[in-house]
Amino acid sequence: xxxxxxxxxxxxxxxxxxxxxxxxxxxxxxxxxxxxxxxxxxxxxxxxxxxxxxxxxxxxxxxxxxxxxxxxxxxxxxxxxxxxxxxxxxxxxxxxxxxxxxxxxxxxxxxxxxxxxxxxxxxxxxxxxxxxxxxxxxxxxxxxxxxxxxxxxxxxxxxxxxxxxxxxxxxxxxxxxxxxxxxxxxxxxxxxxxxxxxxxxxxxxxxxxxxxxxxxxxxxxxxxxxxxxxxxxxxxxxxxxxxxxxxxxxxxxxxxxxxxxxxxxxxxxxxxxxxxxxxxxxxxxxxxxxxxxxxxxxxxxxxxxxxxxxxxxxxxxxxxxxxxxxxxxxxxxxxxxxxxxxxxxxxxxxxxxxxxxxxxxxxxxxxxxxxxxxxxxxxxxxxxxxxxxxxxxxxxxxxxxxxxxxxxxxxxxxxxxxxxxxxxxxxxxxxxxxxxxxxxxxxxxxxxx
Numbered sequence: 001x002x003x004x005x006x007x008x009x010x011x012x013x014x015x016x017x018x019x020x021x022x023x024x025x026x027x028x029x030x031x032x033x034x035x036x037x038x039x040x041x042x043x044x045x046x047x048x049x050x051x052x053x054x055x056x057x058x059x060x061x062x063x064x065x066x067x068x069x070x071x072x073x074x075x076x077x078x079x080x081x082x083x084x085x086x087x088x089x090x091x092x093x094x095x096x097x098x099x100x101x102x103x104x105x106x107x108x109x110x111x112x113x114x115x116x117x118x119x120x121x122x123x124x125x126x127x128x129x130x131x132x133x134x135x136x137x138x139x140x141x142x143x144x145x146x147x148x149x150x151x152x153x154x155x156x157x158x159x160x161x162x163x164x165x166x167x168x169x170x171x172x173x174x175x176x177x178x179x180x181x182x183x184x185x186x187x188x189x190x191x192x193x194x195x196x197x198x199x200x201x202x203x204x205x206x207x208x209x210x211x212x213x214x215x216x217x218x219x220x221x222x223x224x225x226x227x228x229x230x231x232x233x234x235x236x237x238x239x240x241x242x243x244x245x246x247x248x249x250x251x252x253x254x255x256x257x258x259x260x261x262x263x264x265x266x267x268x269x270x271x272x273x274x275x276x277x278x279x280x281x282x283x284x285x286x287x288x289x290x291x292x293x294x295x296x297x298x299x300x301x302x303x304x305x306x307x308x309x310x311x312x313x314x315x316x317x318x319x320x321x322x323x324x325x326x327x328x329x330x331x332x333x334x335x336x337x338x339x340x341x342x343x344x345x346x347x348x349x350x351x352x353x354x355x356x357x358x359x360x361x362x363x364x365x366x367x368x369x370x371x372x373x374x375x376x377x378x379x380x381x382x383x384x385x386x387x388x389x390x391x392x393x394x395x396x397x398x399x400x401x402x403x404x405x406x407x408x409x410x411x412x413x414x415x416x417x418x419x420x421x422x423x424x425x426x427x428x429x430x431x432x433x434x435x436x437x438x439x440x441x442x443x444x445x446x447x448x449x
Contacts, residue, residue: 021138087198
């Protein structure tokens with residue numbers, strides 16, 4: 001009887017297998033997307049609409065291109081082509097696992113019978129078997145992170161989580177022939193299906209008939225390996241219950257595995273429905289896959305893509321701000337300037353004008369400076385006064401010129417001797433040339449806006 005055990009040195013290499021699987025998948029993705037021209041296209045969602053309007057069947061054209069893309073941002077303004085490189089790398093990984101599995105089964109038939117028929121728990125500690133489990137753990141950890149621009153369905157996420165968790169449990173010594181058989185059938189044997197899925201995501205517009213035939217084959221091939229997987233799972237369950245009851249496999253663990261099998265089966269049936277649907281699509285309309293529309297942002301790296309997204313947000317913000325400024329300028333047109341005859345009534349308190357700081361001669365000098373200002377200058381002064389003393393200047397019909405109505409008159413009226421004195425004091429400190437310069441600058445700003 002063969003014995004199975006793992007030394008400390010061998011287990012260290014098993015951990016290296018997990019890390020090397022992640023690194024090799026990452027390196028292959030970069031080589032394919034940067035060196036082989038398989039970087040995904042990125043387009044605006046609005047562009048898909050505009051391109052579809054020119055087609056004879058706009059809805060069919062739009063749906064085809066939308067199914068070949070995924071939303072890139074939360075708002076759905078940008079869409080990215082489905083990554084064909086993910087499917088190709090997955091197919092390569094599965095092909096390697098299939099070759100390794102066949103070699104293990106052929107070179108160690110005794111391990112095969114001990115694991116699936118005799119249900120010996122120590123068969124878990126077989127070095128090639130643990131290397132395969134470590135590779136599965138590394139691959140699914142990479143795939144979930146590599147597909148960063150695509151939102152995975154919950155069924156796919158649960159499928160990956162369960163597979164990765166069971167792989168980790170096997171590395172910790174958990175005996176699970178159910179997971180072994182599932183991994184051999186529905187993981188390592190399904191590489192042809194993912195080759196066709198990658199071909200659809202990358203080249204289906206050039207070879208539409210071949211793509212449809214490939215999915216027809218994949219549909220029936222997937223049914224075959226589903227039947228093979230379920231047959232093996234049923235055999236292991238009955239073998240355990242009838243001949244090895246509560247030996248290496250506890251009855252509770254069998255119940256847990258039954259739940260996992262149904263979870264796997266649900267996701268596998270969803271893929272089967274998708275394969276049937278993909279075999280009928282009109283890939284001739286897949287304009288998103290044209291190489292001349294390829295975005296340079298993926299070739300330049302993710303930081304450039306992030307910068308493009310930020311610039312797009314800034315552009316939209318600037319456009320909306322410009323529209324708001326334009327509306328404000330149109331709505332709030334500069335008020336008309338008019339001549340106002342201001343009558344000053346000197347305020348004489350009982351204690352005398354000298355005690356209050358009012359001097360008639362000084363007021364006359366202020367009035368002369370006031371009369372020397374043009375209409376534009378008066379307008380600018382009143383604007384300054386309103387900014388410095390909001391609410392103190394109110395419209396007065398008695399001070400308006402005869403040709404101006406109450407609706408047209410700006411808010412520059414003077415209602416009290418105190419307001420008049422404050423206005424004259426303000427005028428006394430005004431430099432006429434400064435006011436003219438400010439007025440010219442304001443006109444230039446208005447023209448720029």
